Amino acid sequence: GAGVSQSPSNKVTEKGKDVELRCDPISGHTALYWYRQSLGQGLEFLIYFQGNSAPDKSGLPSDRFSAERTGGSVSTLTIQRTQQEDSAVYLCASSVTGGEGRGYTFGSGTRLTVV
Amino acid sequence: AQSVAQPEDQVNVAEGNPLTVKCTYSVSGNPYLFWYVQYPNRGLQFLLKYITGDNLVKGSYGFEAEFNKSQTSFHLKKPSALVSDSALYFCAVRDKDTGGFKTIFGAGTRLFVKA
Numbered sequence A: 001g002a003g004v005s006q007s008p009s010n011k012v013t014e015k016g017k018d019v020e021l022r023c024d025p026i027s028g029h030t031a032l033y034w035y036r037q038s039l040g041q042g043l044e045f046l047i048y049f050q051g052n053s054a055p056d057k058s059g060l061p062s063d064r065f066s067a068e069r070t071g072g073s074v075s076t077l078t079i080q081r082t083q084q085e086d087s088a089v090y091l092c093a094s095s096v097t098g099g100e101g102r103g104y105t106f107g108s109g110t111r112l113t114v115v
Numbered sequence B: 001a002q003s004v005a006q007p008e009d010q011v012n013v014a015e016g017n018p019l020t021v022k023c024t025y026s027v028s029g030n031p032y033l034f035w036y037v038q039y040p041n042r043g044l045q046f047l048l049k050y051i052t053g054d055n056l057v058k059g060s061y062g063f064e065a066e067f068n069k070s071q072t073s074f075h076l077k078k079p080s081a082l083v084s085d086s087a088l089y090f091c092a093v094r095d096k097d098t099g100g101f102k103t104i105f106g107a108g109t110r111l112f113v114k115a
Helices: none
Strands: A005-008 A010-013 A021-024 A031-037 A043-050 A053-056 A065-069 A075-079 A089-095 A110-114 B003-005 B010-014 B018-022 B024-026 B031-038 B044-050 B056-057 B064-068 B072-077 B087-093 B109-114
Touching: A005 A089, A005 B064, A010 A021, A021 A089, A031 A075, A043 A065, A043 B087, A065 B087, A110 B087, B003 B018, B003 B087, B010 B018, B024 B072, B031 B064, B031 B072, B044 B056, B072 B087
Parallel strands: A010 A110, B010 B109
Antiparallel strands: A005 A021, A021 A075, A031 A043, A031 A089, A043 A053, A065 A075, A089 A110, B003 B024, B018 B072, B031 B044, B031 B087, B056 B064, B064 B072, B087 B109
16 A cells, blocks of 8 residues: 555553554565554554564563564554553554665554553 | 663744754664654654765755764754644664664654744
């Protein structure tokens, strides 16, 4: 597509429930990134995909967080047993290959609220 | 390890005056440096980058940034601020030599331009 698409744009969930956040990157972009932006905080790196592989998942906060990417395209970030501290805006970005010195194209994000 | 510091949470400037948003970084190797802007209710947008070459780089909307290796800084500047420049600005760094494909973002600086 023309840009990075994320869905849903907003999600309210009850504490303890599982949620899935979806990212559809720009067609042909092999690199895909997930970041988290909490209120008053900067962007926190979560995970990076090159194709379907995740060479760097060092930013995932706990084992409740997981992500996958299929077909070198769509990625899903799953948060199990959500906690209130998971409330944040989850941003997805993509770039052509990841290794070049280019900027990322970001999606509009998913605002997650855990109540 | 790589890191980015934006020492000012907020910068206030009058329309027509020059503006500077500060950024310092730390990397083991050589840096790729970036600035992004986040307008209210909109996603992050790439503004400009430093890869190599001239220390002064020009980007979108009349912004520029100066890479200073000795001071490890990459301050964002604009000669004449507009009210429409009011937004949240993020500095970001990736270590060209050791950082893999992970870009680290600063905490952000909110710019207010008063008419």
